[in-house]
């Protein structure tokens with residue numbers, strides 16, 4: 068650690084976290100919060116930078132939330148790199164890190180789940196039917212524990228940011244939700260902790276998901292409005308990368324996630340596909356990519 072780097076306050080308990088944050092509030096400081104599952108990369112760090120740009124204090128959390136994983140998903144092998152994460156957060160200027168264990172977040176007797184009509188069962192929710200319940204439950208808990216002025220999420224997980232905004236609005240949670248741009252590798256692949264699962268061959272193919280979204284975007288810019296044709300253009304581009312097994316490729320209303328037959332500028336193009344042991348997701352907005 069250089070002398071310029073502030074020490075990062077690290078705790079695994081809600082009570083210590085609350086004490087630290089109360090002290091910051093008493094000094095009149097505003098709090099920006101970045102929830103993560105760790106295995107941090109530049110996408111996560113961009114959220115810390117956004118928090119520091121609009122708040123006095125940045126708080127990050129690292130918690131691999133069992134409730135948002137399905138029974139056959141990658142909970143047990145999800146990458147965990149705490150030492151590197153702490154180093155990255157320290158150099159990014161983050162002030163506090165909350166790293167609870169499962170028993171701190173889900174003590175004996177825990178029962179509650181956040182549910183939401185329709186939005187949780189489309190796109191990623193169709194393949195992962197209990198995923199967003201788990202996400203919303205943990206995010207609401209974390210927001211209640213940290214009580215930040217603002218919380219920062221990546222647009223890479225578009226549906227996640229959208230349902231969190233919906234929950235915060237519906238339940239009058241006193242926090243500002245900020246959605247930040249997707250950070251990508253030079254070849255277009257969106258940064259993701261799950262990219263670590265890729266073999267070199269799969270990694271070489273992985274930008275194909277972004278290319279498929281760009282192919283649909285190109286067809287839109289060339290005048291195609293029929294959603295079935297735009298989707299076909301995307302899937303055809305994805306098929307050029309046979310290692311991918313498509314999960315979904317869809318065009319929807321960016322606010323309500325309603326299905327479309329005719330596309331409009333700004334519509335959401337969302338895609339998910341399996342490659343090797345990884346399931347990758349990406350998205351774009353028609354006419355804006």
Ligand code: AMP
Nearest residue numbers: 103104105110220221223224249250258
């Ligand atoms: P995760 O650790 O995967 O739960 O992600 C934590 C936060 O980082 C979420 O708000 C994600 O949307 C965000 N995030 C993940 N990857 C990226 C990326 N490539 N660009 C921007 N934000 C990201």
